Amino acid sequence: MNNTSLITAYPQVKDLMDEKPIFWRNPDYGQPADLPFSKADIFDAVARWERFAPYLEKVFPETAAAHGVIESPLIRLDQLQDSWSEVTDQKLPGRLFLKADSQLPISGSIKSRGGIYEVLKFAEHVAMAKSDLVYQDNYQVLASEKYRNIFSSYGVIVASTGNLALSVGIAAASFGFKTTVYMSHDARQWKKDKLRNHGVTVKEFNTDFSNVITQARKDSLADPSIHFVDDEGSSDLFLGYAVAAVGLQKQLKEQHVKIDHEHPVVVYLPAGVGGSPSGVTFGLKTIVGPYIHAIFCEPVHVPSVTLGMMTKLNNKICVQDIGLDGLTAADGLAVSRPSRLAGKVMRTLLFGSVTFKDSEIYRFAAKLMDTHQITVEPSAAAGFTAITPLINNIPVFNNENTTHIVWATGGNMMPESERVANYNKGKVLL
Ligand SMILES: *Cc1c(COP(=O)(O)O)cnc(C)c1O
Numbered sequence: 001m002n003n004t005s006l007i008t009a010y011p012q013v014k015d016l017m018d019e020k021p022i023f024w025r026n027p028d029y030g031q032p033a034d035l036p037f038s039k040a041d042i043f044d045a046v047a048r049w050e051r052f053a054p055y056l057e058k059v060f061p062e063t064a065a066a067h068g069v070i071e072s073p074l075i076r077l078d079q080l081q082d083s084w085s086e087v088t089d090q091k092l093p094g095r096l097f098l099k100a101d102s103q104l105p106i107s108g109s110i111k112s113r114g115g116i117y118e119v120l121k122f123a124e125h126v127a128m129a130k131s132d133l134v135y136q137d138n139y140q141v142l143a144s145e146k147y148r149n150i151f152s153s154y155g156v157i158v159a160s161t162g163n164l165a166l167s168v169g170i171a172a173a174s175f176g177f178k179t180t181v182y183m184s185h186d187a188r189q190w191k192k193d194k195l196r197n198h199g200v201t202v203k204e205f206n207t208d209f210s211n212v213i214t215q216a217r218k219d220s221l222a223d224p225s226i227h228f229v230d231d232e233g234s235s236d237l238f239l240g241y242a243v244a245a246v247g248l249q250k251q252l253k254e255q256h257v258k259i260d261h262e263h264p265v266v267v268y269l270p271a272g273v274g275g276s277p278s279g280v281t282f283g284l285k286t287i288v289g290p291y292i293h294a295i296f297c298e299p300v301h302v303p304s305v306t307l308g309m310m311t312k313l314n315n316k317i318c319v320q321d322i323g324l325d326g327l328t329a330a331d332g333l334a335v336s337r338p339s340r341l342a343g344k345v346m347r348t349l350l351f352g353s354v355t356f357k358d359s360e361i362y363r364f365a366a367k368l369m370d371t372h373q374i375t376v377e378p379s380a381a382a383g384f385t386a387i388t389p390l391i392n393n394i395p396v397f398n399n400e401n402t403t404h405i406v407w408a409t410g411g412n413m414m415p416e417s418e419r420v421a422n423y424n425k426g427k428v429l430l
Helices: 003-009 012-017 039-059 078-082 084-088 111-130 138-141 145-151 163-177 187-198 207-221 237-241 243-256 275-287 303-309 341-346 358-372 383-393 416-427
Strands: 024-025 075-078 096-101 155-160 179-184 203-205 226-229 265-270 292-299 351-358 401-408
Touching: 003 012, 012 138, 012 303, 024 163, 024 303, 024 401, 039 111, 039 138, 039 237, 039 275, 075 358, 078 084, 078 096, 078 155, 078 358, 084 358, 111 145, 111 155, 111 275, 138 145, 138 179, 145 163, 145 303, 145 401, 155 163, 155 207, 155 275, 163 179, 163 187, 179 207, 179 265, 187 237, 207 226, 237 275, 243 275, 265 275, 265 383, 275 292, 275 341, 292 303, 292 383, 303 341, 303 351, 351 383, 358 383, 358 416, 401 416
Parallel strands: 096 401, 155 179, 155 226, 179 203, 265 292, 265 401, 292 351
Antiparallel strands: 024 351, 075 096
16 A cells, blocks of 8 residues: 555644644454463463572662562552642643653563563573473572573574663673673663673674564574573563553552443553553453553554554554654664554554654653652653553543553663663653
């Protein structure tokens, strides 16, 4: 299909081409679907995380307080909600929360869920195939010299805009896997430095993520001892993210959030390749049920998942195909082509999506800092930009009974200089 016929079939494609912020409502939401994953897959992943908790506790001291459980807090944002009209010119009824994956250990981002999980699964597979690990062992044994020697014959490769490299790189290097990360042009220097300090090989490329991952996949295929973490379609990443729903379900109960037809919950998730928001959404729909709704948030320059889902072309279309440059300050979201899984699995599970101008994420991030002293990286504030478009377009969410949860996807590892620079950028726009 050429662009003229795309616009005829899906008129909002024109707004995407014009870099206009949009709200897109998914016409297939709630339809019956044949999904490639089930609730049993989520609980298989939950059990694997539990088996590895003693290992994580031993190897990553920052997880010791939580006994090796990688989880983030759900934080009530009263003050930000009280001053909502200072940012958006209107009030926000209901309740506002932050799911602070920005505070997850090891990568300071949502990638600690998917990325680490995939490495754990590979390590378990190798340990069982090449030695005598059994499910009821204490997995701290995997930190021993014996297992390090076994793991050192295997490699792990990942391509990343930054945070996936941190989580996969640090986790894989901890086992002794030969670990190589392929970084796209937008990856931050401090992330490369941190990875090299962990003994990870960092390959730098001057191209965008979609090109870099193609190269990484090709290099991985050439060597059967290498496990490739495929951000464009990995089921392990997806299920690692989905586990988040099990933790959130408990946190919602602890915060006395009622969920039923009259009391909907809306979760706002930034989307890059679409893997993390899709995994989380699949988890939430499966674990929490029909009254929790997900909205994806993307920069107007890189609405890759929205474009793919809107046109039903999914990963067969990229933002350059409609004349966009794919450039954004939200580096975690600078992905021009969606994953193979995202659009397919989300077809009936995603409520809709919103696109935003980069200036908006700086404003919200600065306001979050002013009101709650919480730092997030620019990408991670994307969820805030979607609330006003949603409640204005879908009035049933514009009331006291709705709970809004902004998924803060990253930020805790940012160096001080970057924190300050980002804050100042947002502060002048408030
Ligand atoms: C990776 C990332 C996202 C988006 O996740 P995808 O799986 O690429 O869609 C959002 N925010 C941050 C901070 C990230 O690192």
